[in-house]
Amino acid sequence: MAPYVKQASLVISHAGSGSIFEALRASKPLVVVVNAALMDNHQRELAGALVERQHLVQATPASLAATVREMDLKGLVPYPPQEAEKYAQALDEFLGFS
Numbered sequence: 001m002a003p004y005v006k007q008a009s010l011v012i013s014h015a016g017s018g019s020i021f022e023a024l025r026a027s028k029p030l031v032v033v034v035n036a037a038l039m040d041n042h043q044r045e046l047a048g049a050l051v052e053r054q055h056l057v058q059a060t061p062a063s064l065a066a067t068v069r070e071m072d073l074k075g076l077v078p079y080p081p082q083e084a085e086k087y088a089q090a091l092d093e094f095l096g097f098s
Contacts, residue, residue: 015043024079
């Protein structure tokens with residue numbers, strides 16, 4: 001995926017942590033589509049935390065087209081790369097992996 005992300009002017013992805021951080025580390029504007037059907041929806045929680053920090057835009061499958069049409073990417077804040085480990089650690093703790 002890295003070569004495609006590197007070439008992209010916008011990344012639209014599912015809200016998995018690996019996909020999110022790959023795009024953010026590449027400094028690409030990112031729209032994540034959350035899978036609302038997941039139990040204990042860690043995708044929604046991670047995406048929500050990054051939306052609050054203005055690093056990405058969040059959508060659902062139903063709202064994706066409207067979100068892309070109406071979004072303002074100028075308001076996005078670049079993701080500081082050193083924070084990836086903090087988010088990964090917090091996610092691991094939340095999921096009980098550490």
